[in-house]
Amino acid sequence: MTNDSEVRSRPLTSYVSRTDDEDEVRRLLGAGRLVTLTGAGGVGKTRLAAQVASSLTRAFPGGVAVAGLSELRDERLVARTVADALGLHDTAGRTDLEAVVSYLRPRRSLLLLDNCEHLLDGSADLVTALLRDCPDLVVLATSRCSLGLAGEHVLAIPPLGVPDEEVGTPREAFTFGAVRLFAERAANVLPAFEVTESNVADVVRLCRRLDGLPLAIELAAARIRALSPSQIADRVESNSGVLATGLRMPVERHRTLRATIEWSHSLCTETERVVWARCSVFAGQFDLSAAEDVCAGAGLDSLAVLDAVDGLVDKSVLARIDGTDRVHYRMLRLLREFGGHRLAESGDELAVARKHRDHYAWLIDQAAATWFGPGQDEAYERLTAAHADIREALSWSLRTPGEGAVALGMAVGVIEYWVARGAAWELRDWIDRALEAMPPETRGRARGLAVAALCAALHADLPGARQRLAAAEAIEDDDAAPYIAHACAFVRMLSAEPNTMVRAAEAVRLFGERGDVRRQMHPMFIQGVALAYRGDLPGARELLGSMLRTCEEAGEYRYRSMALYGLGVVEVCFGGDDDDGERFIRSALEIDLRTSDMMSAAYRLDGLAWVSARREEWVRAAELFGTAATLWDRCNAEPDVAVTTIHRMFHGATRNALGAKKFDLAFAEGRRRNPHDALAGPEALAAGEPADLPPLTPRESEIARLVAAGLSNRDIAARLVIARRTVETHLQHISHKLDFANRTQLAVWVEQRDRGPL
Template sequence: MKRVADGGPLTSYVGRAEDENEVRRLLGVGRLVTLTGAGGAGKTRLAAQVASSLTRAFPGGVTVAGLGELRDERLVARAVADSLGLHDTAARTDLEAVASYLRPRRSLLVLDNCEHLLTGSAELVTTLLRDCPDLVLLATSRCSLGIAGEQVFTIPSLSLPSEEARTPREALASGAVRLFAERAGSVLPSFEVTEDNVADVVRLCRRLDGLPLAIELAAARIRVLSPSQIADRVERNSAVLATGLRLPVERHRTLRVTLDWSHSLCTATERTVWARCSVFAGQFDLSAAEDVCGLSEAAALDAIDGLVDKSVLIRVDGTDRVHYRMLRLLREYGAQRLSDSGDELAVARKHRDHYARLVEQASGSWFGPGQDEAYERLTAAHADLREALSWSLRTPEESPVALEMVVGVIEYWLARGAAWEARDWIDRALAAMPPDSAGRARGLAIASLCAALHADLPRARERSAAAEAIEDDDAAPYVAHARAFVMMLSTEPNSLTHAAKAVRIFGERGDVRRQMHPMFLQGVALAYRGDLPGARALLGSMRSLCEEAGEYRYRSMALFGSGVAEVGFGGDLDEGERFIRAALEIDLRTSDVLSAAYRVDGLAWVAARREDWVRAAELFGTAATLWERCNAEPDVAVSATHRAFHEATRKALGEKKFDAAFAEGRRRNPHEVLHTRPVAAPDGEQRVLPPLTQRETEIARLVAAGLGNREIATRLVIARRTVETHLQHISHKLDFTNRTQLAVWVAGQDPL
């Protein structure tokens, strides 16, 4: 077993070679295989191991969508879309977007932890199997999905040693003992199975039925207890049984005994923190634990440190702060303890209040240099934002808080490519609110904006009219903003008037951030009306406001607007190109793939205007790759200009030459558009590092080269959240808890 100097675990996957071979065989003869078994049986690890070995068999990609953090059936398709890096900008549901993306590809999709979302998972799988003929699905669940054609493989326990095993060699021939030895060694580097302790290790592993989670929890105590003491305590707790976990009887007994024993070893404060932290759906930081548990920083830190030491919590290193997560089975155990305590409602409210404050803080810092940090914190908290929203919607009189949590930083949802999800939360909050609730008109206006983003103009008009009918002065600029956007997309007159009204009122209120998008609309509308000087002045003012505040995302929008005005309406072509290129530099730096698609498309217009037809076709090809990565296309806002230049380029080159240049452009990295030299892989070696996929291998090597998540996202032209998801998968496969361990492992895998 490899170790690093800091004592952290560098454990390997304890193999299930026969099980892996059988799962691969089943995937070769059917399109849906479900791995079933008790919680803690190792379903996720086996699925990841199998999937990582099949990357060459699926040229369309291998994708893992984890459902464990979800508690809402409606979000299953959205979770898959997130894993695929899809933006929901088109006028279709998340499920339609996922099916559209996967339909032409020979792909493997892994759905992990389906058991608590069986209806949503079954509906998604049924649709995908019907609509995507080359898609193969591998699911993990405590029970089958119940779909025709499903092949179910029930994962057995790890192989057990014989009761008569008396030597380390005999004992280590079993998977259960190998796992215990590796996990114990990661906690106490001096530990090994010896002649003196082998009988106790065998007794313990047999008592734990070879269940991986039970073995890992037991091994975590090796620093303070011997194998003999651990085995004795597990056996003494055999009579302490309870119900509540949906497991087969024998495995239920084994796991419950182990969990009760682990719980009994905790201090009173640690038990409280275990129960209260079960409300978290995803990863959480120390400040969240303090708020939810009602403890001081010192007390919360001591308890969390103890729970990490006992393997109840898992440490997750981030770029600027440490987070923690709890395996779902341990979360369920803690939730039962919380329910028994009678504190469930109060703790859930504290959880919701914490994330409502997080949104409020993000709103206050969004328009400025703190925007990236705000986005990262919200992204890390996304699973718990969803949980806080769900709780607010199912709790009487709390729906107004849910509405404010969504509309407070609507930019976050759009940057995630989750406009459909935002629309759904807003609609559900509005439906649950009394008609005379404060903030209803504002919510309706923002719902109108979100509908317009999907080109759902009838719904957008309906929402806008409903907002206007309430006659709420506070909502007036929001209503004007929504009406301006709808009118522009509908090519109706007066969009300029309403955009100007929104800009004026937001300005009078000192709300510069909310001036930005209507100011963009006003500037583009001026250009459409032939007032190029007016457009230049207004969009220049927008750029200046962003520069003064240290804001980037709206600055990119302003630069692009200035470029469109110059390129599309007879302005200075060189100046327009400079604006669009500057916008693209921002988008690539912030990993905003959707915006980058617009910018590259705009540079294709520049080349077409110069009659540099080959370059124009290549740029259209590069843009097409970006649109595809987002599962989007040039929408109503730029479709006319895009179509005009695209058709002119095709006509000038002819079909054959256009297609060849377009194909060449599709193969290019968008960084090449800016004439930047791509960063080489750390050692030039491109082989896949098992058990990682090709993309995970790329990311692992870039981590080893010292790049942060933002730099990796920029280099690979993917969303930062996609990098974070891949790193989570890597940490699960390799049992690593920090980047240093990963870097050392990569160095060991890649020969010099």
């Protein structure tokens, strides 16, 4: 349930305990519904909040969500970021705020809203609405200043404790958090480092001089490979009068942090300083290719950028984030602000920002080129990792004169990505804003209007879709013709108007003439269903079968699922074979659960309920409707696009056959089941669930068994329909309970418990 925020880039395993502060935060959360942790940047608010939040999962059965705002520079996206953290898809007729409220209103949940200070108005407006409309919600916020709301409990977070000067032994010194943090970070850099009788006085002197500020201590500890604690303390003291001018922190300890950042900057090579400044344009995490594209030039080649990135990681200016296939980097917001000030002073700000935008425009082009094929999953993952910077690149283009057309091209490049994220409404907003920023005669306008119409139709906003289609058709632009035909076909299908098949076939033909196979797929699906609707079942089977074969030959999955679902719908709903229909829909569901496409999975589960209803297996149908409803709720959606009539028909028939009481009982049973159970069939469900594994909770037992089965955190998240961060939190709790250091130990333990005594 979390967003990729700074919470994620700083693992809780390296957290230095602040027991008193943690206890006070928990007490305040029990006493009120809004607690804001305030304090200077770098004081440790985020880590403290994350530690407390992760310890309260049992107290909030509705979930603990973490939404990090540090990547945002646009007030409009605050509610969307919280929706992302909750895993919500945007839906017809609802704003992002309405979607969040609808999801949280019936749940006792904790929302951690991290780094609010630069978006105070948007954060305050969001929290006000959530607390007003969600009676069991509690909000924990972090900010350099309070939100200024009624009922807010404000807790100023002090720096870590520091020893008195007379503390003379390592044992005494280690009772203070600042010393423990320095020792841990220094040992990460230089494993042989220890706090000893001979250096403890210098470590204490350094921690005192840095006022116990965690970020300052980390920056100082990063120098331990080249300098002793005594030398670092001397350097800090000799540079105490040097203040960074770009950071507004008026009190003395804030000046200490400014001085430490400035000192760290002064110890960088000239190339590292340049790369630090240029990397400040990144809003989120970025990989080496992005750093090279943005930072190279003006005397720096790619190799120099690589060396500088390595040096900045070594100095703790950049945090390294290990991924499954590539390393990413992230800069803490305070260091990013410092670098941004230096970039502005250099006069290179506009050129570097343009390079940043061009890199992410290229990334979208690459994703579009590889989406329809075996590289689809990688393309989706790369776009997901870059999402904050795609937003920043779009925003920069919209606020920079003459760049609106580039923003439009980026927005319409891979609409499948935005739909898969559940963010079609956000995409529609970017397109509309780009169209407003462009002169009326700009080439590509008609195409943009047609895609905006398609997005409006996805939200069942048919008047908005027709308005945009009319504007697109009024522009004479042959390049836009297939996009207009596609959007028109979709609108007509949703409104059951004539000529749906004709316009869909036109779009398929025109995209085919351009060799654009990817964009043929959705109109081909529409055409196939329209053929079945007109009574041509053989024609529908042939066309959707051709779509399926095209996807299989290309190694593509998401449109393959759509083709399978289409084949299932025409069999089940238009007089075909129920067994074939079930087989097709089950195959589509397998793909959706593997790719974590919960919205599509909800449609597929609904389709399996139709099959059971057709067979008059009424209890099974009601259970499947219940399981589908869990996913509709998870996506904050309803089956109100494309399948409204069919859903209502089978749902109503099932309820009438069982009666309200029996239907509700079966529906509730289905709600309790995992979507994967639908693939197992009723026979497997009758066998019952395996017993819990004491001392683990039922959910922890479930996750432990999936680890033992060899599933990754990502696979477990997809299977259980939860966020990957939630899986990681459960695994932390399991490791603490069992004192295990790795997954292998856990797997062996699970196997022994399930096997039982010999």
